[in-house]
Amino acid sequence: PSVVPTDIPSNAPSVVPTDSNAPSRSAIPTGEPKPSVTPSDVPTVIPSMIPSEEPSHWPSDVPTQIPSALPSDVPSDSPSDVPSDGPSNVPSDAPSAFPSDLLPPTDPPEVIIYNEAFEDGAGRFQANQYWIRDDFSHGGGQWSLRLRKRQWVKTEWLPLGTDALSRATDEYSQVIITFWALKDGMEPNDKFELYVRFDEGEESKEGEWTGADLLEEEWLYLNVTVDVPGGAETIQIEFESEGNSNNDKVYIDDFNLAAKPLVTDPPAPSDSPSDAPTDIPSDVPSDVPTDIPSIAPSVVPTDIPSNAPSVVPT
Numbered sequence: 001p002s003v004v005p006t007d008i009p010s011n012a013p014s015v016v017p018t019d020s021n022a023p024s025r026s027a028i029p030t031g032e033p034k035p036s037v038t039p040s041d042v043p044t045v046i047p048s049m050i051p052s053e054e055p056s057h058w059p060s061d062v063p064t065q066i067p068s069a070l071p072s073d074v075p076s077d078s079p080s081d082v083p084s085d086g087p088s089n090v091p092s093d094a095p096s097a098f099p100s101d102l103l104p105p106t107d108p109p110e111v112i113i114y115n116e117a118f119e120d121g122a123g124r125f126q127a128n129q130y131w132i133r134d135d136f137s138h139g140g141g142q143w144s145l146r147l148r149k150r151q152w153v154k155t156e157w158l159p160l161g162t163d164a165l166s167r168a169t170d171e172y173s174q175v176i177i178t179f180w181a182l183k184d185g186m187e188p189n190d191k192f193e194l195y196v197r198f199d200e201g202e203e204s205k206e207g208e209w210t211g212a213d214l215l216e217e218e219w220l221y222l223n224v225t226v227d228v229p230g231g232a233e234t235i236q237i238e239f240e241s242e243g244n245s246n247n248d249k250v251y252i253d254d255f256n257l258a259a260k261p262l263v264t265d266p267p268a269p270s271d272s273p274s275d276a277p278t279d280i281p282s283d284v285p286s287d288v289p290t291d292i293p294s295i296a297p298s299v300v301p302t303d304i305p306s307n308a309p310s311v312v313p314t
Contacts, residue, residue: 110176110258113235114158117254118143127153136251138180138219144253145239147192152240157200159234160259173262175235177206178223179255185247186211192250193240194224198232214250228259 116123118132119141131153133146147153160172177194186192192214194207207224214220237257241250 110260111172113160113175113257113259114155115254115256117141118145124156124158125153126156133251135184136182136217136219136253138253141253144251145255146249146251147239147241148249149243149246150241152238154238155236157234157236158257160228160232171262172228172259174260175226175228176223176258176260177226177237177256178221178258180219180253181209181214181222182219182251183211183214183216184249184251186214186243186250187248188212190244190248191242193242195238195240196226197236197238198229199234201229203236203238211248219253 114124116125117139121129122132122145125145127145131146131151132143134142135144135146137144145153160175175196177196181192183190183192188211190211192209193205195203196206197203206226207222209222235257239252241248243249
């Protein structure tokens with residue numbers, strides 16, 4: 001028994017009787033083989049208490065990839081949280097870093113006044129119909145304007161604006177005249193000239209080319225820019241040839257007249273703000289003291305009582 005009784009009768013013998021014929025517990029029978037140190041019934045299979053698979057209680061969200069040397073939240077060369085369009089809390093009336101009145105003005109687009117390819121006649125050129133020839137033509141057309149020997153041709157008075165919308169002339173600073181020209185038989189000393197008039201005023205020669213400047217039976221692009229006088233409303237173009245014989249010929253094609261709108265200079269910025277007050281406010285009090293009192297009183301009392309102690313108690 002694993003529990004020894006405590007209520008042994010007092011008259012019980014103090015020596016436990018032994019049976020001399022009973023075999024000893026530590027004695028091994030001589031007729032049987034000695035048992036092996038390792039019992040034969042030791043299991044050869046890993047006990048079931050050692051799990052062969054991942055335990056079911058492991059968390060399913062365990063990462064399966066080995067993290068790289070750098071964490072994923074390492075910032076790149078430029079932080080991702082930098083706004084692309086600057087701060088959003090900038091007031092709408094904040095001044096620009098580059099005020100528009102300090103930037104140079106951009107050239108506005110040219111306005112087409114008149115163009116002519118002479119495919120349907122002389123157009124607004126006051127030319128004889130026989131001067132429209134099919135000897136040469138530029139740009140895949142068939143016809144061009146021809147002058148020979150001493151001939152001249154003018155346009156009608158053209159408004160400085162489009163046919164659909166006439167504009168005031170003071171809006172234009174310059175006119176640009178472009179066309180293609182070639183010579184046929186012109187000698188080096190023969191000339192070909194361009195004249196311009198505004199509002200029936202005096203004509204001025206704005207271009208001159210000699211036979212040496214033009215190409216023989218090959219088109220050459222020419223252009224002239226003329227300043228527009230203030231208040232002018234119309235313009236007239238004139239071509240004139242100066243040759244010695246009828247064999248001195250010049251051809252003109254794809255004429256174009258354009259105007260450049262006037263760009264006014266912006267006003268110079270003022271050094272002082274425009275809203276700075278210029279008057280002294282009238283609500284300043286007139287009785288403001290002008291002399292500041294000193295820290296110490298200017299009058300020291302002289303009527304000290306005679307019975308005052310001469311030593312200050314500490």
